[in-house]
Structure formats: structure tokens, C-alpha cells
Amino acid sequence: GGGDESGGSGEAADPIAGRPAPTDQAPDSEVKIAMIGFANNPYWVSVKAGADYADRVLGGKKGKVDWIVAGDNIDVQTVSSAIRAADAQGYKGVGFFIAGEGNCADIKTLAAKGIKLGAYNTLFDCVGTSGGTINYAQEQYKAGQTAAQEMIKASGDKAGKVGIIVSQFTAPGSEQRRQGFIDGLKGSKLTPVNQGVEAKDSASNTFSAAQNFLQSSPDLVGIYATAGGPFGAAQAVAAANKQETVKVIGYDITTENIEAIKNGSMYGVIGQDAFGQGYNVAVELFNAAVTGQQPAQVKQEAVAPFVTKDNLAEHDPSTLPLGTPGAS
Amino acid sequence: MSATLAKRQERSWKEGALSLVKRQETGLFGVIVVLALLVSVANENFLRKDNLYNVLQTVVVVGIIAVGQTFVLIAKEIDLSVGSVLALSAVTAGSVYGSGANPWVAAAVGVGVGALSGFAVGTVVVLGRVSSFIVTLGMLSIARGLTQLITGGLPQTMPSELSFIGQGRVFGGIPVSVIIFLVLVLLGQLLLTRTVFGLRVTAIGDNDAAARTGGIPVAWTRVLTFVLIGTLAGVAGIVFSTQVGVAEAQAGLGYELDVIAAAVIGGASLSGGRGSIIGAFLGACLLGVLRNAFILLALSPFLQQLSIGLVIVLAAIFDQWRQGNLRHLHPRTLRQQLTRRKA
């Protein structure tokens, strides 16, 4: 957990423009928000940064945001038991990475008890219908389609094969990105090598999967990685010296991916406002807990910029102020 | 005099009925109580009824299978395939339901698939004379592969008619799944200590030759033991998937190790013959309490993983110690041993 760190660096901070503003209403007593996440790839750095920043912003308003790492296996059960434990600890709001529709069962039971629940990373209709407060994420299917169009462009409209690497077939977000991509390729000269290979958000697994694709398909023109560790695929392409012919498209504006974009081994990534998944969700939960009001929209779509060498300057978090929309 | 003797013997029988399992279980229970008190000092939420139900609910799935694993370990075998079989049962139930079947039929088919997997494992172990470690290692892959083939990797919706199994609560808030778990633990303990089958399992694990000459159907008992754990994995699969309403292909990934840990912490011996269902129950609870405590105390989940590992090793060392197998660790003996080692 990060309660201790946020205590250390917890001097007050100003809200970020262009993001939900904390309510002016003052709560009677401290309002604790739990943000449940994981720690298996660099994507989480930004989510946690958002949650920690929200802690500093809300600190002056009797708000407190705790970052809780639920474990190392991202699945419905693990998330579910972390949500229930947060409830048992008396958190007024719980934000969590939604691992599947199954987590809506918890939203339903806890919302009925008056707890505010926020889901991030993937959009599900059930969040709203179960009484959730906010569901903040990129529209993943659409992102997949974007990736397909960029891939077609990048390959110069040549015919060829594309390798697909997913986190797990059972991870809904990753799966929507895969579906969107496959549908997006329809009608083009690009065809997927197969349905895809699982890499469990690991750069090393992504690396070996990419290697297999490079070897098995001499007509490979692209690799699409839907989840954590896409820079592993870039490494494989660079190791095979095929940056020119094989374009790698992945997700998340992380240090490692930016590095790969800079050195040319990766063509581009799609962002998903990971910072906002921590910050926006925490602030909205706080507001709802204090005011008792739901936000206008439960389902909120995050911006999903496509970042390449050409527009990197507008999206590089290392050169922009913390929390700038579009830079994570 | 004969009457008092009879009474004394009566009492000693009752004492004896417990003595088999006594020490490991009381030790374990003590550890859990101390841990719970410590945690509740730091966070008064721990001992809230809700949280305790919550803890129990998180151990249900591992615990149900640990009941079966205890039988398997007592029979001097092991089953590594339980996590995959759990998933296979769940997605089978989901997809049978998806193809239009009655929810109860779907659940029954799911559990049946678990039993069948166990039967397959048992048959190969008995007829192929292959160690169950290897057979179930293979089954772990096979069942997972089948699971993914069935689902195409996508979650299967579970019938909402069954959702009370995983989500329902009765008697003022006790989760139905917890009740199922407790009933299975009780039945398991009875099956182990009070039925012909249970004693057969103990016999074949303790002394295969004696069991054979004693006329016990050794091969068949072994097969049935695997059928039992397969069935329980199937039940766990239904509980697991109705908790969240969907059956996922990666359900139960890596659970085999948790299940074995629970059974071993509970006193089951890898060398067969010994084990206790109540012990396995407490073992599963200890793991659950540890996990919950780490979340409640806002400690790193990584420390949690580390300490679970330590608990497993310590439980095993404790078991060796209470069996008097650690006398060689007396300082004097140790010195001798060390000099001899160099010899």
C-alpha cells in the first residue's frame, strides 16, 4: 500500500485543470477512498501517480486516497476480494481496475450499502446499471480499430501478415482491443498470423512471442501488442534488425515505450490517460461520497491519442507537467 | 470395577478420536487466533462479522479442493491438476447452459466433468503405473487447453438461477458458499474417519502391502480418491464461477499450490497415511486470514506472499518436530552431523 508514501510527500497540491474538480462541500469527517490496483508493468506507474496526486489535492479537504496493491494476478476474484476487504475497512469510496463483468456483482452489493464505486481501465455497461459511480476508461474496441488503421497506414498498404500479442484472452480490455483490431483490418491487405498469443503483460513473454512471429512468417509486416510490455516486441524486432519492415504498435505512454519509439524499434502506442484512471476516479468518488451526488455520466471515455515519433513532443510526460491530459 | 474400566475406556476412545488430529489442529487454531487478535489490535475491522465472512468466502474455493487434496495426500498421491479442472468444470457448466440447458443440468454436467477428469487421472495412475505427480502435471495442461478450446478464451455467462450459490446469503448474512464449504468439510471429515472408504484410503496410503493382503481393493480405492478430488474441484468451479457470474478460462490458475499448501499446513503428510480435513480447513483459513490481514494492515501484498511461503515451511518443520524427527538438531548431535558431513 502507498498510504505511507502519500503521507510523506503529501503536501497539498492544486487540482489539475481539464480534470474533474473536487467539490467545495466540506465533509464532516475524513473521507477515505481506496484505489485498488496492481503492479505488473509500467502502466501502473501512471495510475498510481494519479491516485497519489489526488491524495495531495484532497488532503486539504479531509479527503484521503490510499493506493492498494491487490496482488499479482489480475483476475476477477483477486479484485473482488480486495474490494470487499476495502469495504470491511470502512472506505467510503473504492476505485478499482475492473477485471471483468464479474466485478459488477460487488458493485451491486456495495452500492446498495451506500459505498461509492469506480471502475477504471475498461468500460462496462454493468457499472452504471449496478449502481456504480464512475467508469473511466478508453473505448478499447475503438482503440483497436484505430490501431488497425495506423497499422495499415504504416505498412504502406502492402500485403502481409500481422502478429497479435494479447495479455490474456480472458482479459476483457485486451480482448476488445484485439477484436477491434481484427475487425479494423478487414478489407485491407493485412491478415493476422493467427488469433493471437498470450503474454500476460510481460515484456519477456512479448519478446519471445514476437520472435516466434518474426521467424514463422517471413512476410510479417507488423506486430500488435494489446497490453503490458509491448516494448518487448520492439526489442525482438530490433534484435532481428527488421525495424524498417516490421512495425510494432502497442499501448501505454510509458518510459520504456517512449524509448522504443525514439530509437525506431516501435512505430507507435495508443495512450489511455492512465493518470486520469487514478486521479479522475479518486476525485469523482470523493465528490460522490461527500455530496451524495452521482456525476452526470457514469461512463466516461478517456482520450486515446495515437503517439508516434512525429507527435511525441505533445505527449511525452517527461517534458510536460504532471497529469497533462494526453500524456499517459 | 469393570464398569469404571469401561467408562474410562469410553472416555479414552473419545479422547483418542481426537488425538489423531489434535496437535496439528490445536497448534494451527492457536496460530490463527493469535494472528487474528494481533490484527484486530491494529485494525478493529478485522473481527467484524462481515469481514470474517469475507475471509471465509475467499477461502471457500481453495478450501473445498483442499478437502479432496487431503484425501489424495493421505492415499500417498498428489493432484496438481485441480486449478485447471476447476476451470474446465466451470466453463463446461457455462457453455452447457449457454447452449440452452437447464441451469441445474448445466451445473451437474460441470461437476460431472470434474469427476470424469479425476477418473481419467486415477485410471492412468493405476493402470499406467505412472506417478500421480506426472499424470496430474499433464492433466493440468490438458484440462486448461480444453477449457480454452471450449470458451475460445471468452468468459461464459453462468445462469443467474445459480448465482445464489456464489453470492447468496442466508441466516442473517452468512454466505451460501461458506455454508456449502462447511458442510463439505464436515462430510469430508466423516467420510475420512467414519466410512469404509475413508479407512481404505488411510490404509493404502499408510501401508499399501498390508492393505492389499487385507483384501482392500487398492486400485479401485485409488481411482475413487481421484474421482473425489475431481468432483470437489468441479463443485469449487461452480462456486467460483457463480461468485462472479461468469466462468473464465483462466479461473483457478496456480491454485494447485495453494490447495496443497492448505492441506499440508493442516497436517497432511506427503508420505501418506496422515492428514485431517479439519486441519485442511484451518490451513485454508490461515492462508485466508494472512491474505486479509495484509490488506487490512495495508501491508504490501508482496510481504504477504513472502510470509505465506514462510508459513508453509514452518508448518512442515513444526510437523517434523512434533513427530520427534528433529532430535538430530540438538546442538551436540548437530556438531557431530556437521563433522560427519565433511567426512
Added chain:
Amino acid sequence: MSATLAKRQERSWKEGALSLVKRQETGLFGVIVVLALLVSVANENFLRKDNLYNVLQTVVVVGIIAVGQTFVLIAKEIDLSVGSVLALSAVTAGSVYGSGANPWVAAAVGVGVGALSGFAVGTVVVLGRVSSFIVTLGMLSIARGLTQLITGGLPQTMPSELSFIGQGRVFGGIPVSVIIFLVLVLLGQLLLTRTVFGLRVTAIGDNDAAARTGGIPVAWTRVLTFVLIGTLAGVAGIVFSTQVGVAEAQAGLGYELDVIAAAVIGGASLSGGRGSIIGAFLGACLLGVLRNAFILLALSPFLQQLSIGLVIVLAAIFDQWRQGNLRHLHPRTLRQQLTRRKA
């Protein structure tokens, strides 16, 4: 006559040097060749030099540890902690480097941590008399927990000076990691069959009592065996992490089962005393070829998992058969067995 006898024995000794391991290995090699031919009919890329290197490269990590696991299995022990120890070594190296150390020192510290883990396991096994299954099950959790504590779950950058280990190629395209692997296999085979240590490992696994009576330092040899596999897991961790340039906390998750599968397919016996490093190498290759074939043939990745499970079970059954342990499966005997089972 004595001279010709001597010559015959000379020759037969050399033949013999192979004979111990011969059949499992030739059988395995045959299976791999047939499989390769079949795949190459469907996809001519398979037999391309590049692809073969690629296959080898994907098996390097599992293969290196399988060398150690073979020793451990021969000593009648098992090590489930290898995947976690791999990760621990890798992230230790990464974070030592991150704190400013020389790349080589970092790598050495990483490998050293692997060796130390092995030493810890071995010591508990020998002194605590706890089965290595349990100790390494605990270590699996402990090392993974440490790994995550060190990294906070985030990848550690590996020194680019070491990237040639995972990524470099020499002699016209042979990956450096493959060369490291092959050298370790060779050294492993020599260590097993040509050194006092290797022959002692065989002795303690084959017959612990006889080894003890024969003056072999049983406890110490056992500890060293775990140090060996720990060290190899450490080396594998360095290779693994330099392939991608980062050491991840979840590296090697679940590898223990792959490693055991490779060793067992290669002829190592869970009952100790038997096993072959070349066999383990081939076992790892078979798993690699299977995985590669499924990609090349664009078959479902799910079928792959299923068929790997089948291969594990079939390999074990084959092993039982060639040892003549399946005579009871003759139809007549079988009938008797079945009737007796009911008895």
C-alpha cells in the same frame, strides 16, 4: 583371450557410457525429428536455420534450469521454486546495477542470490528433514515475494553491457544464449557422468542407505545439488532478463512445471537415480518445437497447451513401458486385475 576380452570390454564400456540413457534419448530424438519433418511439410520455414535458432532460443531459459532439475530429480528431490528464483536473481541483478554497480558485478550478485536460495532450500531439507516438495513450494512464494518487494512490481532495467548475453549472435547468427545453453548442457552431462559429485548425486538418489554406508557425504551432496539448481536458475534469470533488457517481477511465473516436464520427458525419474542431461535438453527442445509448430501451422494456441499435457503423460507411460513395468496391461492379466479389484 584375456586381451580380446579386454578389448571387448573397452568397446562395450564406451557403448555403455551411452547405454544408460540411450533409449529414452534416441526415442525422444526420433519423435522430434518426425515432428520436425511433419511440420516442415506444412510450412517450409520450419527447417530454416533462423527458425531452428529461434526454437532453441525460446527453450534456453527452461532448458538451463532443466539441467539443474535433472540433478535434483536424480537425487530424488524436486525443486518447485525455480521460476521464482529466476525472477529473484534477475531483479536483484537489475537493482544492483540500478544502484550503480558494475554490470558484471550485478550479474554475479544475481547468480549468487540464486545459489544462496538453493543453499537455503538444501539446508532446510537436510536439517529440517522436510520434503523438498514442501520446502521449495514455500520458497516459490518467498522468492516471488522478495522479487516483488525489490521491484515494487515494476521492471528493472538491465545493463546494456550485458544485452549480448540475451540478444547477441556469433558465428554467423548463432544466438549467444543458445551457445551458453549448449555449453551448460555439455558441462552438466560431464558433471553428472564424469565427476565425483555427479556420481555421488546418482548414488544418494538411487539408494540413500547404501550411499551413507559407502561413506558418501549424503547431506552435503544434497545441499550442493540444490545450490547447483539455484545457480542455474540464477544464470537463466540473467539470460532471460537480458533478452528484453528488463528484469520483471513476474518473470518465470509457472516455469517450474515446464522445467519438470522437460526433465521428465528427457528420462529423469521421480523415484531418483535415473536421468540424463542430454535427455532434459531434448525434452526442452520437444516442448519448444511443439510450441513453435503450433505457431507455424497457425493452429489454436489452446490445442498446443492440450498437446503438451498429452506429451508429458505419454512420455511417462513410455518410460514405464520400456522399463517393463506395464506387463500387467496384457489383456489376460488385466482381466484378473479387474476381477480382483472387486474382491
Added chain:
Amino acid sequence: MEPTPLVDDVRSAALATAGLTKSFGAVRALRDVSLVFPAGQVTGLLGENGAGKSTLIRLCSGQMQPDAGRLTLDGREVSFANPLEAIAAGVVVVNQEPLLISELTIADNLFLYDLGERPGFALARRGANVHRARELLARLGMTGYLPDPSTLCRDLSAASRQMVDIVRALSRQPRVLFLDEPNSSLTHEESERLFAVMARLRDEGVAVVLVSHRLAEVYSIVDNVVVLRDGTFVAAGRPDEIDQKRAVALMAGEKKRAVVAEVVADRAGAIEQAEVALELRGLTGEGFTDVSFAVRRGEIVGMSGLVGAGRTEIAEAVIGLRRPTRGGISVAGRPVRISGPGRAQRLGLAYVAEERRTEVFHAQSVGYNLTVRVLSALSRLGWVSPRRTNAKARELTERFGVKAASSEAPITSLSGGNQQKVLLARALAARPKVLILDEPTRGVDVGTKAEIYATLRALAHDEGLAVWFISSELEEVVELADRVVVVRGGRVTLDALNNAGPQPIVAAAMGATEGST
């Protein structure tokens, strides 16, 4: 207070064997044995270790199938495919090693057969079984012989375990009851109670067969004795026809005595001069007390005694596998402390343990088995030289006449006798000063035995090796030893030149009261 009958439905029967024969590879354990075990009588089955008594019992009770021969029960020919069939017919055995489930209670073990007969889902009647067990014990007059039947067998002493097996056998309504050394771990008092039960069974018409090496006790109950030697039937008769002395003579055989006496007399002088290679002074430990004797260079000491006398423990203490609590050991005149087998080896002691099963590396080659103890000598810096290993293996196979296809042949492809030669060769590979052998020819055929004897004699008498062998075969001790040491109950009861034939050895081993009938 008249006890109810032990056997409810007495249909007394006699068991007869005709031409029973059984071989284990080259070992002919039983040859053409025809016998009758009459109903209503106790028959004592006598014979040296390895005479074939247990084999005979196994053949009669379905535990093994004979190579040839027939069984008749009550005049009807029978054959038992497994022990259950034999039990069903009333032929029940109390084995030398009780087969119990340690984790179940005494009651569970007494009614273990129930578990096979009743359906698996049925309740196990554990409580009822405890009552049944108490009743059974009361009926047998054995309450108090055992802890309460609800006790786990894991917590029982060796004697109680033995007693559980006995009670279980009695509960099976035996018509023919074999007791294979049932009292070896029982105290005198416990044996007497057991004998009282046997007497009652006899009176109820059961055919009781008793194997025991405690002759005095046997003679206190038997109606008949049968003597086996080397797997053959030697004699049968009433105790007054074959008294204890005669039985010992029949069991031991009379041959070779003269020859041996001469040989030993010949060498006695030379040996007395030789220096002491190994000496035990008052050695005491678990299983043996105050053991003192010496082995000189060039001398073969044969250690005799009954199974369980504690000889193995003495040897293991000398070799460093056990820790003596008192007393001392000297090697070549120097007092030494032996911390483990490695140390013993460096002091020039070599040891071959009694069971081949515990000594052979089963999955390995002949060459490996020959050289495993001298790896250090065959290696440089930890690397073993295949050339030198090879040469060593070849030298050893030739020197000891091991018949193997090659030194790379699996050890399991060798006959038992050749495996035994491999073990002997392995022990000698390190060129020890003292060779300690526990049962060196157990399960070895006659021809190979002779070869092994010749080799040992040559090593001792020509090369000055000190040999100490333990043997339960009297003939072996008489034939091979220069000096005999007899152990009984963990104490040395005889230490003398081997020139008086078998009788004093048997007497010292069994503690038989000489001349009593």
C-alpha cells in the same frame, strides 16, 4: 468363568503338502517337501535361518505359488490364488513382520478385512469395532495384553504390534494357524500367554504350526516337531522322539566337522601370533551390551546368532552408522573414534551390509556399483577418469569372477550371486585392512557360495586381510570361520576357535539348556 470357544464353528482340519518345491532363481528354497500338519495338535517347524520355513508357510497360505507340489486340506485338494482365498478356507498366518496400518486403531486393524468386504460408502462401525475388539480380547482371555483397542497402532511397541497381528489371525476363525516367529519380540510373560491361547486352539481342534528359534519354549507346547534343512524335509516326530539336542543336531547337520577341525588346528598357531587388526572393548549401544572381541590379520571371524540377536547393530556401530554409548574400538592397536562410514573407510575398514536391497544401486551399471566407493581414488580434482574407472572395474570383475555381459550392463541383469560378488569386490576395491560382511551369502547358490568362500580364504590366509562376517547360516560359520563369536540378546556368549563343530554354537545362540528334554 469358563471361556467360550475361540473358534465358533470348529471343523477341525489337517493340512498336508505333497512334493512342494519352490526356487528363487538359483536358490532352491524348498525341495519336494511332503508333510502333514494334523488337526488338534501343535506342530513345531524347526530349521536354521534360510531352511525354508517361511517359504513353506507362504506356499501353504496363498502368499506365493509353488513351482510344483500340491496342498490338501481335510483330504480335499486346494489351491489358493491369494491370501484372502486361504483365509476364507481357514488357513491363517501370523507373519514374521506384522502387516499393520499404523494410522488406524487396533480395532480397525483387527477388522481390516471388513474394509474389503463391506461397501465403500458404508459407515465404518469404528465404535462398534472397538466393542467387538474388547469382546474378542476378553473371549481370548487377552484383555490387558494390549492397550485399549481404540489406540492407534502407530503408538504401539513392537511386541504389541505383533500381538495385534496374532489377535487378528485368531479372529479369522482359523482351522489351520501358522505362527512364523510370533514371539520373537514378545517378553517371556507375553509368550506364555500366547502359548496358553495356542493350547486352547489346539484343544478346539485347530491345526497350529509354530516357528520359533527359542527351542525351550517350543518344546513346552508342541505335540510334533518337523525339521527342515536346506529346503528339504529332514525328520518329523514327537518331542520325546526328537528331543532338543537331537533337533539341534538335525538342524545343523553333521558333515564337514572333521575337516574343519583339522584346518583350524593347523592355522591356530599362526593366527595367535598375528597382530590385532580390529578390537572391540566393552562396546555398548542400542541393541548390544558390553561386546568385546578381536579380529587379527589373516583371521576369519564368523559371528553367529539368531536373527535379532543384535549383530547388525554391532557392525553398524563399528562402521560409524550408529553411535555406541560406551566402550571403545581400536584399529591396528590404536584407539579410534569413528564418526561415520567415510572415516571408517579411511581407517581401512570395509563393510557390506546384510540386505542386497539396501546395498545395490539398482538403476546403475555393474561398473558404477563396483567403483562408487573409490571415486576419489579414481579422480583428480573431482573429475573421474573413465579410463581408470574402466580399468578398475575390469580388474575387479576378473579378480572376483563376476559374470556380467560388460561392466556397463545394468546391475539388475546379474544373478543374485553375481550381485553379491560385485558387493564384495566393491568393498575390496579400496584395499581395506579389515573386511566386515553381514550375511555375505544370503540368497546365494551353492556354487557361488563355494567361490566366495575360496576368495575370502585366499584374501585372509594369503594376503593377511582380517575378515569378520556375520551369518545366520550355521554351516557357513562352521565351514568358513577360523574363530567363532556367538551373540545372544546383544551379548557375546561364545568366543572360541572354530574346532568343536556346530553344537556349541547352536547352544550358545539359543541358550538351549543342554541335555534337557
